[in-house]
Amino acid sequence: MTLYAQREKFKQVSIKIGLLFSKIPLTANQWTVLSLVPVIFAVWFLMRQDFLAAGVLFLISAFLDMVDGAVARVTNTASKYGAYLDTIMDRYIEGLIIFGLVFAVLPNWYLPVTAWIFAYFFGSFLTTYAKxxxxxxxxxxxxxxxxxxxxERAERLFILFIGIVLAAFNPLWLVYVLALLAVLTNFSALQRIFIARRIAKQK
Incomplete structure (x- = not known):
């Protein structure tokens, strides 16, 4: 299946989800804010070392994040403020998960685990801010x-989700994932900085 065909298939699924959830008396922006709620509980489960429950709640949040856009499209209520709110909630969600990981008891690997967590946070922040x-x-x-x-944010959170689920079997796997994200997010930030530099030179 080509990438275009996959996108078209996802678009059709998104429309069906939007039609279904638009029947619930909530606006697209309310769905956006609601996506934060499962993550708050996921943080609590991360602190309790219940990685599987945290992963499930993380997945629910990601689904609700998809619902808001789908509802906005089918109800024709997409707006600049809605896009802005969605971006803010995205930062809160990622930040809360990182906050929860700081309090999870994870093994060290070459560096203290908090170093990997903060390097990932720093890279994630810079990738977004560079844009x-x-x-x-x-x-x-x-x-x-x-x-x-x-x-991008979607890829970062998908990789992190895999790490959290794997931590239910062995917490060291999550540390490997955090180390990988620490490297890749900072590499992504540098890529954007150099892209911006190239564009600026062309002006």
Missing amino acids: SAAKEKEIIREGKELKGGLL
Whole structure:
């Protein structure tokens, strides 16, 4: 199946989800805020070392994050503020998960586990900020976005989700994943910085 066909298939699924959940009396923005609730409970389970429960709640949050966009599209209520709110909630969700990981009892691997966690947090923050800073400093034209970088938010959270689930069997696997994310997120940030530099030089 081609990438285009996969996108079309996902689009059809998204429409069906939007039609189903639009029957519930909640706006798209309310669905966006609701996606934060499972993550708050996931943090509690991370602190209790119940990685499987945390993973399930993480998955529920990701599904609700998809619902808000699907509902906005089928009800024709997509807005700039809705997109802004979704971005803010995305940062809260990722930040809360990282916060929970700080309090989880995980083994060290070459470096203290907190070093891997904060390196991942730093890389994740810089990847996002490199994009918004390019727009803020007008390197990117109005209405455009800085594209590029190995890992976007969706890929970061998918890899982290896999790590959390694997931690239910062996917590060291989660540490391996955090180390991988620490490297890849910072690499992605550097990629965006160099892309912005190349664009700026062309002006």
